[in-house]
Amino acid sequence: MHDSTSATLLHRFLHWEQAQPDAIYMTEPRPDGSVVDYTWREVGDQARRMAAYLKSLDLPPASNIAILGKNSAHWLMADLAIWMAGHVSVPLYPTLSVDTARYIFEHCNTRLVFVGKLDVKTEGWNELRKAVSADLPVVALPMSPATEAPQWESITESIQPLRDVHLPAPADLATIMYTSGTTGKPKGVMHSFGGMMTYALGAGEFCGTNTQDRVLSYLPLAHAAERTFIEANSLCHGTHVFFNDSLETFTQDLLRARPTLFISMPRLWTKFYGAVCAKLPQSAQALLLEPSEASAALKKQVLGMLGLDAVRMAFTGSAPLPVDIVAWYRNLGLELLDAYGMTEDFAWSHYARPGEVRVGYSGTPLPGVERRIDSTGEILIKTPTRMMGYYKQPELTAESMTADGFFRTGDRGEVDEQGRLKITGRVKELFKTSKGKYVAPAPIENKLTHPKLEAVCVTGPGHPQPFALMLLLPDAHKELEDARGQGALGAELEDLLEHVNATLESHEQLSHAVVVKDRWSVDNGFLTPTLKIRRNAIEEVYLPRAQGWADLGRKLIVE
Template identity: 60%
Template sequence: KNPALPQLDDIATIVYTSGSTGKPKGVLHSFRTMIVITSGMEEIWGFSSSERMLSYLPLAHVAERAAVETMSLYFGFHIFFSEGLETFQKDLQRAQPTIFFSVPRLWTKFYLGVNEKLPPKKQKLLFNIPILNKIVKKKVLTQLGMNHVRVALTGSAPLPPQIIEWYRSLGLELLDVYGMSENFAYSHACKPNEVRVGYVGSVNPGVEHRIADNGEIQVKSPAQMLGYYKMPDKMAEEMTDDGYFKTGDRGEIDEKGRLRITGRVKELFKTSKGKYVAPVPIENKLNNHPKVEVVCVTGSGEPQPFALFMLSLDAVKELEKGEIDKDTLTQEITDLLKSVNSTLEDHEVLDYVVIVKDQWTMENGFLTPTMKIKRNIIEDRYLKNGEKWVALKQKVIWE
């Protein structure tokens, strides 16, 4: 006997949130959600069965559930799977993707990696020579494995404008997307030729958005969740009476309906002077050193905020081998701190930077599957040392 076909509003899947702000929640989605997002993406980007994608995030994450599982089943994509971050570059070369979604940490890593091999001054010189311009840019994209990419997507966290502009100069327009587990990543997207740097784009087909009085972004999506698994009361907390989801993000909408994320509603922290600090804009300014992979600005209850820097694994190995001079790196970070502080309000000025000794990973709980920092975990680990670090009166502290 053939099983009965499911109804559109039957539960199709459970997607767990990343847990960046607390315990992960199981989000219930229907079969209708799957249909909504595929038709919407077809309208925006015109995907077809000839596309190629590289899958590398955990398959349980909403980005993979939406882009890899649902979209590939609908369109018949060719999907390649990465063996791990250590083989990522080879996997890209093998896949030759036409659609590539990456998180800001990896876009930044590619950018800094190219800058180390081909310094910005030399790039500028080569890009300004007409006969070499296209050849050099194509070579850079080919080495990255992105010379066939026609839709390049970024999401999950802000990407510094100078990095977006750099990729644009290579002929690769990064299209920001915005969504969450609760709407199956179907909310906002930058459309080709409508990009405004710093904005995550306009609403997807069928989506409505607004900014609440407290600055919070609220979204009503046709891919909205059915509820939370075994948490019936939680749904009422997260939704408005008229059906909008409270995203927890702060933002603003421009005259063309494009959305800009300005931080988290609950991400602001207060210093001991009673001043509120928004960490994300400061982190974006600091995230511009080739040896620094992750930045976290914190300082709740401290006189002034401070920053935690996690060096890349390559940089750690180079330090151990003596290939990098520690004093030189300390001075470079001191200069970066001074430069960034000159752009901040008095209450935002960073007192010091701490170079942490541990690598933050998904495995040890410091990062989400999309490599976003878990602030609560990081603050539990490091904030207790604030008084000791202040007493050192150093601008750069090695843990």
């Protein structure tokens, strides 16, 4: 890559706009069932027109401009337009509460908001609109519920494309990413154009990424995992991005994309696994384990059914995946590579290497990354993609760093003889039982795996023993409605509990498990946007009931 084209992701975009103008950059399904393709030339034309509009507003240079909405082709176009006009993009989760949105708009002095697709169409916007002050301009992307705002299409139709776009320097601020966090107010993580580019060049080398690669965008673009894997990689390497319209269309959108590179979260890998197990009779599941031609054909068929038959590299991250599920995918021919990274290091930290996977470990440090574990067990990282700091919070930035420039991740970990990292929980997640013993919940949660379990939270501070809260997959929950189903599934879950307890120290052993009746979702605040459990929110609701459950003296309680 020549210097003129590789200084920043925007330079790379301009390169592809020239080098492959008629190649398709983005493919987007719409709610009405239609599918729209956008070439690099079309994306450039639309982004340049919106950049011209932003220039016409005479905002101060490097103004903060928010993008609030679900993933879409115009989300990426809006980001490009912001950069082309010399501004800074602030991506926001579409599931934000009004208070959090208001806090972010005020905290970073947002000058304009692009509003895109929102899940609960108008209701979501009617709520979030309250966070937008009267003097904050809004531009509605296609598919946005903000019908009263100026629309992207009408703006871009009535203005000429910006010819001389702003070319940022690598040291310039590109974006402020507010971490959703599992606690407290979100922090604005600042990243430079150079840091984003360093990630994209390194990730491209790791994956051998090229213009023939296909990816599916469905995790929130406001999150570091998707921003790096989808946006940064596609802009840098000219790959074809497919979008997912909704949860209902996920399977068909994945089948359309047939991605060559794919990243997912443990919760989704678990759901895929559960869906296949539910569809395949026992005989077919047994056949998958045999070394035969029939088995090889079935494996191909299963991957094809999932839309994953073209994948040459698959990643998982955000939390460990159960051993048996990893083994199941590996048997199908999909070696899941664990990735460990965070918003603060733009997801450039640790990847498992093909052929060197150790289940439950997040691989070894990536090129340019230094790692050490301090006396408390906290993982410290120094990386070339390190953030510029937390926006307007110099004290917090200083607190998060060691004197010699390592970032304090807040995660606890240990390293094996090959230098592979295992995350053993959050530094602040340890809780103390009434017997004065400390329990780390995450490793126990990782052992509690069952095809019908969607999520687990181990808790019990101040109680004699920890216990588990279990969320079943919706179909499994229906099984509990009749006595026979309840008996069979109940017995399986009790066996699981017994099996896991046999592997634990006596102070960690679970006194009982509770199958909860309420769904845990991003919308009700029990899950983060990347589908990790929000421990604080869950404990606030369930801990007041804990003593009552303990008094029942049963191993398994169904709410």
